[in-house]
Amino acid sequence: MLDGYDADSFRGNCEECFGLCCVAPSFSVSPDFAVDKAAGDSCPNLRRDHRCTIHGSLRARGFNGCVAYDCLGAGQKVAQVTFGGRSWREAPDTAERMFETFRVVRQLQQLLFSLVGAMELPQSRPLRPDLAALRDEIDAVTRGSADAIGSTDLPRYRRRVDGLLLRVAGELARAGVSRAITRRGIDLSGVVLAGAYLRGADLTNANLGGTLLAGADLRDADLTNADLTDADLADANLARADVTGADLRRSVRLTQTQLDAAVGDASTAITDPLVRPAHW
Incomplete structure (x- = not known):
């Protein structure tokens, strides 16, 4: 990986999180989830220590969605960086802000993941300075305050990332990797x-x-x-x-x-x- 980014940069670390993926999102009864849960409500399988009581048998219990879910490292960033290692259980007044911050940071982590993946392509070399600059800008946002993260213009960042990825696709086409990108x-x-x-x-x-x-x-x-x-x-x-x-x-x-x-x-x-x- 480039410039210190590797797979661990986008791998959730439950030991450093507060079960945010088990509280912040909502889900409904479906082939992926066995129960209904509103956003902000704790999953009934979440323990007081933020661990899952059925982690070893999620598929068998009807929670395929949990197996597939990946916060891409957003959980530990929000828990340890934005909120300084203090959980929503310890400080209930921060819970709503923490959950909303997590939702935003996860989307930003997805954008970072796309940029870092594009930088791995040999044909992206001419665009790596632009990719790296936008990557560092978005990474800085994910490490800001909850207020700053909450005011992030996500659509604008998506447009900028999409624009760069289209340019990378053009480089791939010129290198003969893909057929008729036009x-x-x-x-x-x-x-x-x-x-x-x-x-x-x-x-x-x-x-x-x-x-x-x-x-x-x-x-x-x-x-x-x-x-x-x-x-x-x-x-x-x-x-x-x-x-x-x-x-x-x-x-x-x-x-x-x-x-x-x-x-x-x-x-x-x-x-x-x-x-x-x-x-x-």
Whole structure:
């Protein structure tokens, strides 16, 4: 990794957190969650010491969403940096601000993750100064006060990150890595493709933002420059078909959370800062 950033920079450290992912978000009864929980309410499985009482059996208990969830390091930043290591249980008056700060910082960590991942591509070298500058700017925001974080203009940062990622994609195209970046790939954003047979599909440059790909067969699919922003990859098959597994090294906006929810194996190609899930 570059300039001191590695996989640990985006890995949640529960020992340094206050169970923020178990309190701040909301979720509803679904195949991913066995119970309803409102934002700001503690999960019924959260202990007083901020640990999960069923951590070793989340899938069996109907909490697949918890297995797939990844704060990308936002939890320990908010707990230890923004709030100085004092938990919301110790200082109940800070709880609401802490939870809202966590929600913002997690989104900023996602942007940082995309920037750092782009910097790993050899073809991004001409743009690394710009990528590094924006990375450092956003990282500084995540380490600011709760008030400063709360006033962050998230849409503006997303636009700036998107602009740089598009320039990186252009460098990839000029290097011959992808086909015809000037031609937009198929737009499947928001389409329900759960369980779809997409083995060997040409998804080059495809817009898969918000696409439901749960349980889809993506073996041998070409995902070069495919935008996977918020795509649901729960149980999607990325493992080996005939010769090799899915190649995700040049996909755009792929997160660790999505990988953790998918099915892969040793042949599934990924790149830093992503890490191969233990269940693969």
